[in-house]
Amino acid sequence: MDLSDETRIKATSEEANEWAGKNKSPNTPSPNFISHIFYLTAAMSHYGYLKTISTYNDLSKVMEEMQRHLDMLTGDGSWRNGPRQARIEAAIKLTKDEITKVKAQQLSFEVQLLDPELVFQSIGFTTFLSVWLIRQADPRKTHPSPVVELPLPQEVPMSFRVLPEYLVEDIVDYLVFAVRNVPESFALSGKTEVMQFILTFLTSTWYIKNPFLKSKINDVLFMAIWPYGRERNGILGSMLNTHPMALKHLMPALMHFYIEVEQTGASSQFYDKFNARRNISFVLKAIWDNPVHREALNVEAKNVDKFVRFVNLMINDVTYLLDESLSELTQIHNIQVEMDDKATWESQTPEHRRERESTLRSLERHASSYTTLGRSTVELLKLFTAQTKTPFMMPEIVDRLAAMLDYNLDALAGPRCQDLKVRDAEKLRFNPRALLSDILQVFLNLADQPEFVCAVAGDGRSYKKELFERAADIAIRRTLKSVTEIEKLRLFVVKVEEMKATLEAEEDLGEVPDEFLDPLMFTVMRDPVILPSSKTTLDRSTIKSHLLSDSKDPFNRAPLSIEDVIPNTELKAQIDAFLTERRKNSGSFQQPQDSNVNIPKMEVD
Template sequence: MSSSAPTAGTASDPSAAQWTQAAIQRILNVTLSRDEAEQSSWSLTYLKEVAEELAEENGGQVPGLEVGLVDRLLLSRLSMDPEADVMTDDAELITVLASLPREESSWDYLAHSWARCKQEENSFRKLPAPVVSSRQAVLDQIRQLLVSYIGLVLQNPEMFPRHQKRGKLTVSPLVLVPTLLKANSASSGSSLYGGGASSSSTSNVADWASLPADEVSAFLTDLIARYGKEDEDELGALLGPALQEITRRVRDGDQDDSAQDSSSSNAAPAAPPADLQRRVAEAMRTRNFGALAQLLQQQQGGAGAGAGGVADGARQALAALLGGGGGAAGGLGTPQKEGMTLAGLEWRVHSNAVAEIVAHQRLAEMVTGLESFSPADTTAPAFERDSLFGPLLRLSAFTATYPSLTRQFFSNLKGRPRAEVDNNYVTVRGSLDLMYAVNFQIFNALLRASAESRERVVDFWAKACRLNIKRAAMRVKPELVSSDGFMVNLFEMLLRFAEPFMDARYSKIGRIEPEYLRIQKRYDISELTRLRATEQEAKEWVESAAPHATPPNFITEAFYLTIRLANLGLGKAVRSYDDKEKELGRYKQRVQEYETDRPQWQNTPQAPQYEAFIKRAKAEMEAGREELLASAAQLLNPTLTEKVVTFLSFVMTWLVRMAEPTGQHPHPTVTLPLPQEVPKHFAMLPEHIFEDVVDILLFFGRYQPNCLTQSAKDDLVTFSVTFLSSGWYIKNPFLKAKLAEIIFYNVMPYGSLSTGALGETINFHPLALRHLVPAMMSFWIEAESTGSHTQFYDKFNIRYHLSQIFKVIWQNPQHKQRIREEATGRQSDFVIFINRLMNDVTFLLDDALEKLQELHAKQVTMDDEAAMAALDEEQQKDLVSRVSSLEGQIKSDLAFGHEFLRVLVDFTAETKDAFMTAEIVDRLAAMLNYNLDLLVGPRCQELKVKDPKKVGFDIKQLLRQILSIYLNLAAKAEFVQAIARDGRSYRKEIFFKAAGIASRHMLKSPAEIEVLEGLVGHVEQVKQMEADDDEDLGEIPDEYLDPLMATLMKDPVMLPKSKVIVDRSTIKSHLLSDSTDPFNRAPLKIEEVIPADDLRAQIEAFTAERRAARPK
């Protein structure tokens, strides 16, 4: 190495040489003078060998310290080896070696030197600018040399003697960990949160020197300047292992993996090669014990790079197969640990440090190029646990991943005051908010580092989707997919990236490429169900796509990835939440049943089994409630729900835009109803996009309805009305059912809002005022058939939700006007609607009242000791079980029945004429008469049951509703005639008795009672007139009688396929419920019937002739 003679001072800095010598001496802590070393009590290291070499080179004169000598000085200082030179007879050297700091490694020395170099800058800040400039240039050169040596030492630690501590800690890139953990506490103010690394964060690695917190950024800048100009691999080799170690600690919770055995490599422990990992994984999958044993044998002795990792992996895999534990879902050799949790502070130190590191653009770019950033040949659980940022992204409140957090904050619910639980929510959600922010800060830096970095980040998100495709399934094995926390956090992150293009006016919605899903290769959607297309149609559509010359813009990529993560992340999590709640409901029901039946089993041999189940079920229920509370802490976190609602509003608007033919919504607003032809781009959309919107909004509607902003309410109403009124756009009827259910939950009373969060909106929104009523009526009809094996019961749930919406809009005059317009303008559809409504009321009341009679009979039996004694044990058990079943069925029937009857009351009040059609009025009168007879007639005693409230049986309310319908239609002659024609159930005595009950219990006002009694009088008059008319007609020829009703036909028509002649009113009534010919089941429409004009003329002549012959 070259050296130079001492330089004199410059004109601007006369003391430059003296300062340089002193600065080098202070920075490197070395001297070329024995006297100076001795005067310092040997705290300065005397570099005797260098001094002798320089004296020889300079005619016996040792020059002063200068920048040109720093390289030689460092090399000499780092080469000193007290252990190797212990046998020397050089007394001075022995003294120097003995004075070296004990356990000071090559890294420690260089780190301290670099720190002293930075401190030296403070010594001349107040001097003239030229002096500052020249001295800074000297320090910059020294720092550059120090950084070069740091890189050499970290990558090749054995180059210099002192590369170990205590004989086992080896210098490696991991020694940077203590320094990097201080990055978040730098005084620059750039850290996301205040506070430095806690003592526990660094105590385990205090053996390694660390730089001051406020100098970490400058140190990273120096590393970048030296190693990051061209090849990022070298920079990655230096910083990658340390970054991986920081996030590993978050994952595993321990602190001391930077301590490696002296035989270890200079980096983190090598992972098993990918091909060997696959071989072990395959052997585990097939339970091939021989293959695992062979792998273990091959790897004994540690031959080859990473052999130890493979041996460990094979051993753990074999142990797992044999039932001894070991392997983890995260990867071979990776122990499943809970790691750091949001309950502590340590994760913040580590996460914030990472955020500060990647704030350097070059480091951010380097990080995305690391293999660990997005590992190849991995699984979903391993991707979460072992990728570089996976441990930061998986932090969550979910019990499955962090059970200790649930125990700490949400266990022992009975023993915790509500205020404490609320405070715990605040605590956990505060940590979640911090975690969300720092994760976004990290990935925002990565994304903006360069075009290549952006592509890698986008592919990272897509890879998470590809690996977790199984999360879209109804039943998921948790060990095969990433956790809810990881996927929800990724979704939350994407929401933040989507925020800039989701402005209030949706001004950037047009930049989303409709063709993207057709051409993208990020993730596979070939097997996803489409909104309105078959799998084959979707395949052909993709194959016919024209090539795109330009890649999609970031808005498009971010939007579709956020949509996909909504499905695999939040969507799956809320569905899991609902499943857990239903499971707890089943437990609760069974426990209640067993507790109720305790007298029947407590003295039987099976009693211990019953008690054990009850105990176990209650424990499961308690644990389940704790789990739900923990999940709700994250899923219903207002910070998250606010962003989700904004995104869902955007997606709903985009879906409407994709559905309308102009593709311009919301500028201007969509015109309804939509055309019959469904646009191709909409039809080909994956169904999950629509389903995720409704599932998540339904979840919010049930648990946090106040999270909807007014703009979100407007978008929800537009979205719901659009697809309820144009139902053919959605193939899956259950998706449309969920639209009604969302509105239902959001019009339920909430707090001070009597009509919920959405009541006012649906009563003022222009689209709702024009299209909600016909949309609901259409869907009421459509709900008759859902295609499911449970469709008979599905329709009641769907129509119940619709009935509650009708209740909320009923007081709005504009909605009422739309109902009247539908009744007159679309009479045929309206008649179908009220027929469906009547069918439901008829069935539910018939079924409930019939079962009430059965329940009454069985309760009488149970009260009869002799009757019970006559039954054996099994028969008694069956009887108790049947009673319980009857109570549940009656309660359900009456709950639906009362609501549907209320709708019928309202509609008969507003649209009387619609109920007077021939195909409706007779059936309505017969249904009312039958139920009135059952409620107040001789059989009413059979309806008396124990505790009628338990089954929801309120006979007074039922009577009040039925009488309301009579009163609504009392003035209609057709209704009076229909009552009179009902020979099965009508009796005037029943009406008078009902009137008396209504008067006595004030169910109706005196004026209404008077109207009711007047109705009976009119009915009796009509009945007498019709009796006289029938007598006049005498015996009617069979060919004039309706074959189904056995009544005289007034408007005979021929059915085209069976050629049978029936009355038009009869076939119209039949077709309301069954679209086939009743005589041969051939498809039939009312438009196809053929008027039998000749027969009608004969009938009219017959009746005229008979009436003319009536005695005067």
């Protein structure tokens, strides 16, 4: 079998050829009979069985496309009793006939691919291949006796790098197929090998070059906890909460991959990351009740730089996903209102109606995806802020977190919330009450943190006392929160109002010289630093926040790390002197001496 044209796991063709030349000599023993059979079986599986599975999967895509075409043809039925009726009915019949043919093909494939004996043998070979592959990466070459130590070394051995990529791809593709279609077939064997394969290459993702392949491994983990039959935790759910390897490495693996998918180098990385992170969120929620996993999170949080980056990406995702989903829900609402006005709607041209219906279906597909992803990320934020709070209070995180929460609270409980009332909310997977409850819970989780109180008070864009009053009213009427939780929210608002008054008094600085203002945030810099490449000065917290998502100078896109920035001590001294002088001239702000403030009661119907 000629491998010269095959993509390798992590090596280029030139590196593979050079390695083969160095390891080829007259004294090299020829592969024995068992080795020949092993590689021939792998090749047969790749070119035969896995190719057949790929063809079967393609039929599902064809079926989905034909169903969308049928939905488009059917439309709202306005073509009935019109000049186009005969032509459209013929097209509908033709499409239904094609769907029937494709369904028959699917059933024919399933009869062969899901044959119990073939499935049993295929799972056995796939798990054997996965164990063999891990052994090639294991420095001791002993896996599974003893099991490989994770994470793997940073230096990837060339003997592993030059292996054909399809070996990994075939393992992943078959596991996806089997876990999705015949999960009960793993009842007797294969679970441990699947878990070890997933954890090995999610904790040590640098062993695989292809970002899509790494995401597929994450997909297998996600599907492996889907319930089936009487098994509520999927094929791996119970093992992830009991097996020593999972208890030690699962949390670090998930956090590592959550960060890695932000920048994979693929052209579609921006959208791919949301599906990968949705899967991670699902797994994290499935294991969250296990105290060993929660303690593993606390251990990971001690690596402050890594955890802060993880938190920052979570906030970025929530910001984008909720903004997109709420925007599209508003557009869906507007189209539905437009269609409800029957007289005006029927007066429009057929082309206009078809275009608006097509836009509506497209918005519904996107909104469904965004609401699901956004909700799962908010749930993750709720869990993490309950468990560990310090990383969320970092200067480069806390202001953005507060602004994001205030903005989305305004969308869900403010005047704009009426625009989110859409028909078939369940179809769009939109549950505004649950989303509001989760966002309020994040506020409650962090209500005792002074940095968070200050950040909410400093949010001049979305924070309003009245907004929290409306949210509390909704939470009481819809029984989203208990009376005790609402009282805690009220106390939080009182603290925010006090801090807001303090900040307003302190920040009444009059006219501020432009050179004292951060060029990105337009706030007074407290710790100005110089970027070495662009020579731009901005606040340290601003550039730290930027570098959490992008390792480039924002002004000229040159590579940059926080260690490279240069403190601008001269400018800092000037700013400090300016602030001292202005505060002296304006008089010191006197904070309330009595801490036993009266908490105003919010009126609730």
